[in-house]
Amino acid sequence: MVIHPHQPTQSTMQLRAQIRQDIRTARRGLTSTQQLADANKLFNRLITHPKVKNAQHIGITLANDGEIETVEFIKWCWANNKQTYLPVIDPIKKGHLIFIEYTHKTEMALNRYGIYEPKQCATHRCAIAKLNIIFTPLVAFDLQGNRIGMGGGYYDRILSPWFKDKKGPYPIGLAHDCQQVNNLPIEEWDVPLPEIITPSQHYYW
Numbered sequence: 001m002v003i004h005p006h007q008p009t010q011s012t013m014q015l016r017a018q019i020r021q022d023i024r025t026a027r028r029g030l031t032s033t034q035q036l037a038d039a040n041k042l043f044n045r046l047i048t049h050p051k052v053k054n055a056q057h058i059g060i061t062l063a064n065d066g067e068i069e070t071v072e073f074i075k076w077c078w079a080n081n082k083q084t085y086l087p088v089i090d091p092i093k094k095g096h097l098i099f100i101e102y103t104h105k106t107e108m109a110l111n112r113y114g115i116y117e118p119k120q121c122a123t124h125r126c127a128i129a130k131l132n133i134i135f136t137p138l139v140a141f142d143l144q145g146n147r148i149g150m151g152g153g154y155y156d157r158i159l160s161p162w163f164k165d166k167k168g169p170y171p172i173g174l175a176h177d178c179q180q181v182n183n184l185p186i187e188e189w190d191v192p193l194p195e196i197i198t199p200s201q202h203y204y205w
């Protein structure tokens with residue numbers, strides 16, 4: 001992993017952009033064999049997680065851009081009568097996500113980032129407060145639980161009530177091991193995660 005010294009000449013924004021680029025490249029470079037092995041290890045960790053066992057409504061994302069695959073876990077949730085929900089860009093509230101139920105029948109469409117999301121259907125929407133867990137995607141994380149995502153601030157907005165008063169969906173980050181960096185340059189709005197699960201580690205803070 002590339003180490004990113006915090007150089008005074010380089011702004012935090014530039015440094016964050018550089019980390020995003022490096023990690024996304026590393027993630028895309030994982031072979032399909034590695035991806036499969038990582039997904040299997042993650043799957044085994046998730047299905048034995050006590051919070052997952054107790055959860056009924058689970059927010060999660062489908063893998064994109066080299067992210068760790070979640071499909072087998074989603075199917076396991078369906079087989080175990082747990083509801084899964086995918087984020088959709090809120091068409092009304094700028095910068096926000098809504099969560100739509102995802103089943104084997106859900107019709108999908110590409111969003112503005114080239115990511116598949118459920119075709120919106122208000123009847124299948126789940127209030128964020130009703131979700132028990134939000135499996136939180138990330139580009140990079142550090143060993144203090146800090147994360148940076150794709151740069152939209154969507155998850156920082158969703159998780160800020162949880163960070164303030166520990167109410168609402170419990171966030172658990174999912175990542176490949178290669179997404180860990182030494183020290184992330186953090187901004188005041190970034191919400192650190194209480195847990196991150198990778199194929200080889202289960203981090204708690």
Ligand SMILES: Nc1ncnc2c1ncn2[C@@H]1O[C@H](COP(=O)(O)OP(=O)(O)OP(=O)(O)O)[C@@H](O)[C@H]1O
Pocket residue numbers: 137138147148149150151152153154155156157160187189190
């Ligand atoms: N709670 C918030 N309220 C309003 N704006 C926010 C909030 N959190 C983040 N933002 C804004 O979102 C923008 C992007 O934030 P940031 O670079 O931290 O994204 P990110 O963590 O990579 O994205 P994401 O949370 O979607 O994974 C910033 O300009 C920031 O001001």
Ligand SMILES: [Mg+2]
Pocket residue numbers: 147148149153156189190191
């Ligand atoms: Mg952030």
